Amino acid sequence: DAKTTQPPSMDCAEGRAANLPCNHSTISGNEYVYWYRQIHSQGPQYIIHGLKNNETNEMASLIITEDRKSSTLILPHATLRDTAVYYCIVRLGWGGSEKLVFGKGTKLTVNP
Amino acid sequence: DTGVSQDPRHKITKRGQNVTFRCDPISEHNRLYWYRQTLGQGPEFLTYFQNEAQLEKSRLLSDRFSAERPKGSFSTLEIQRTEQGDSAMYLCASSLAAGAGLGRSANFGPGTRLTVT
Numbered sequence A: 001d002a003k004t005t006q007p008p009s010m011d012c013a014e015g016r017a018a019n020l021p022c023n024h025s026t027i028s029g030n031e032y033v034y035w036y037r038q039i040h041s042q043g044p045q046y047i048i049h050g051l052k053n054n055e056t057n058e059m060a061s062l063i064i065t066e067d068r069k070s071s072t073l074i075l076p077h078a079t080l081r082d083t084a085v086y087y088c089i090v091r092l093g094w095g096g097s098e099k100l101v102f103g104k105g106t107k108l109t110v111n112p
Numbered sequence B: 001d002t003g004v005s006q007d008p009r010h011k012i013t014k015r016g017q018n019v020t021f022r023c024d025p026i027s028e029h030n031r032l033y034w035y036r037q038t039l040g041q042g043p044e045f046l047t048y049f050q051n052e053a054q055l056e057k058s059r060l061l062s063d064r065f066s067a068e069r070p071k072g073s074f075s076t077l078e079i080q081r082t083e084q085g086d087s088a089m090y091l092c093a094s095s096l097a098a099g100a101g102l103g104r105s106a107n108f109g110p111g112t113r114l115t116v117t
Helices: none
Strands: A009-013 A018-023 A031-038 A045-050 A061-064 A070-075 A084-092 A106-111 B005-007 B010-013 B019-024 B031-037 B044-050 B053-057 B065-068 B075-079 B088-095 B112-116
Touching: A009 A018, A018 A031, A018 A084, A018 A106, A031 A061, A045 A061, A045 A070, A070 A084, B005 B088, B010 B019, B019 B088, B019 B112, B031 B075, B044 B065, B075 B088
Parallel strands: A009 A106, B010 B112
Antiparallel strands: A018 A070, A031 A045, A031 A084, A061 A070, A084 A106, B005 B019, B019 B075, B031 B044, B031 B088, B044 B053, B065 B075, B088 B112
């Protein structure tokens, strides 16, 4: 699985958009980008995933660059409850290992 | 709540004792995963089941660790002769085999926090 690089921490004001970057320059053509988050003392929570097109769901939007070497998770209106560690993971959509390889993620702090 | 459940949520044990954790996945999910997370780190994969078959194991899963999923439903993770280095959060996740194009997303449980004294 390709490795990802994320900033260790970010701050965001409540009500503003939070834009979390992730670099995955060695991603292969059949690898998806997944985002999970982990609120303190809870298990990770799936947010969104995508292959090459931008994706949006009720939680967030995922913007993947045309060359697929980086992506951005957007929380459009961050709330205090969005304070968590956000993990960007790259893995095959099918076939290959079943494991998710978590890095250290980005600690997002939403400030009032 | 129909999510993944884990029991117990917290366990304190003395070094050398055996411990067993249980995970109940989402009922229709045929895939079940165990992860371990130490303080300040992301979760690390331990092992994976598809139905009752254990298909993948990490090198982190030493001989003291054993996982089972006897009927393809709930799973247990046992640690024998616990060591202080085993202190961690043990996370279980489940997912449904996805068809082409859907990708895979795992639903995680709340975890069992193990403290070995």
